[in-house]
Amino acid sequence: MHVPDGFLDAPTSIATGAVAAVAVGVALRGARRELDDRTAPLAGLVAAFVFATQMLNFPVVSGTSGHLMGGALAAILVGPFTGLLCMATVFLVQCLLFADGGITALGTNIDLMGVVTVVVGWSVFKALQRVLPKRLSMVAPTAGVAALLSVPAAAGAFVLLYAVGGTADLSLSSLATAMIGVHVLIGIGEAVITGLAVGSIVAVRPDLVYGARPVLEKRELVVRTTAEATAP
Amino acid sequence: MRRASTKVVAAGVLLVALLLAGVVSRFASEDPDGLTKVSEDHGFADTEKARDSPVGGYGALTGVLGVLVVLGLAGGVTYAVRRREPSDDQS
Numbered sequence: 578m579h580v581p582d583g584f585l586d587a588p589t590s591i592a593t594g595a596v597a598a599v600a601v602g603v604a605l606r607g608a609r610r611e612l613d614d615r616t617a618p619l620a621g622l623v624a625a626f627v628f629a630t631q632m633l634n635f636p637v638v639s640g641t642s643g644h645l646m647g648g649a650l651a652a653i654l655v656g657p658f659t660g661l662l663c664m665a666t667v668f669l670v671q672c673l674l675f676a677d678g679g680i681t682a683l684g685t686n687i688d689l690m691g692v693v694t695v696v697v698g699w700s701v702f703k704a705l706q707r708v709l710p711k712r713l714s715m716v717a718p719t720a721g722v723a724a725l726l727s728v729p730a731a732a733g734a735f736v737l738l739y740a741v742g743g744t745a746d747l748s749l750s751s752l753a754t755a756m757i758g759v760h761v762l763i764g765i766g767e768a769v770i771t772g773l774a775v776g777s778i779v780a781v782r783p784d785l786v787y788g789a790r791p792v793l794e795k796r797e798l799v800v801r802t803t804a805e806a807t808a809p
Numbered sequence: 810m811r812r813a814s815t816k817v818v819a820a821g822v823l824l825v826a827l828l829l830a831g832v833v834s835r836f837a838s839e840d841p842d843g844l845t846k847v848s849e850d851h852g853f854a855d856t857e858k859a860r861d862s863p864v865g866g867y868g869a870l871t872g873v874l875g876v877l878v879v880l881g882l883a884g885g886v887t888y889a890v891r892r893r894e895p896s897d898d899q900s
Contacts, residue, residue: 579842583856583858584848584856605886608891609892618819619818619819620887621880621881621884621888622819622826622880624882624884625823625826625877625880628830628879629826629830629872632867632872633833634840635837636840640840641843641846642839643843662886662887663887666883666886667879669882670875670878673863674862674878679858732844735844744853747852747853756847782815785818
């Protein structure tokens with residue numbers, strides 16, 4: 578869903594760029610609390626994994642493909658602030674090295690596929706974790722549901738931006754229907770990949786998964802001062 | 810059961826990322842993605858201002874290069890901002 582140059586007008590692109598800059602600034606501060614001896618070694622790798630997986634377009638409906646966005650995945654693996662840093666790095670490299678996503682749209686892409694997917698993915702994950710049984714086996718399916726919802730949320734956010742600063746005159750309701758419809762389907766792929774990736778690491782080292790820590794602490798009855806209250 | 814060390818997990822994630830970018834990527838769908846397809850169907854695909862990739866777009870080799878560049882950048886940034894004393898840093 579990389580937005581190229583030209584889809585959104587200049588004022589909108591400047592505004593999304595400013596929002597992205599602020600979000601990355603906030604993430605740089607917030608990540609400090611998340612990155613400890615366990616998460617720090619994995620953060621760069623999570624970004625690399627998201628980059629690799631974004632290359633893998635899978636077919637969704639006839640003539641249309643989609644790929645992982647990865648914000649929910651990154652947030653659950655290394656924390657939401659660090660996750661956003663990972664996502665911003667991916668979009669920066671894609672934009673500058675691969676011309677994937679416009680230069681003036683870099684902020685837009687960080688906002689849509691970074692900020693929106695991280696915030697929606699992490700919020701849904703934490704909300705579900707609060708009501709679901711605190712078991713390690715629940716972490717991967719919960720991550721999958723969070724990932725599924727994060728994708729149409731990003732698509733919906735694109736439609737809102739297009740309503741504000743789209744360069745073509747078109748029916749916003751049909752744009753919304755088309756964008757959200759196809760991205761619900763892409764979200765299913767996002768859910769499968771996110772569930773598999775989170776489940777694999779939970780299986781070997783659950784303590785390395787940021788989003789699994791509350792479950793681990795409850796299970797092991799260990800008070801860890803490192804993981805402070807993770808209320809959003 | 811003995812737990813995998815952090816190094817083993819990290820090596821595993823890197824290996825998977827390199828395999829996905831360098832090998833599995835050749836099986837990726839060539840069809841337009843969701844937004845591109847919607848832009849074609851809704852008649853605003855031509856508003857895109859395309860440009861050339863300095864490395865010639867995604868391929869097995871450039872994908873591996875991209876993985877390593879992202880790893881270096883994101884790893885560097887997160888390493889720089891990480892908490893240095895994990896247990897008693899409240900400043």
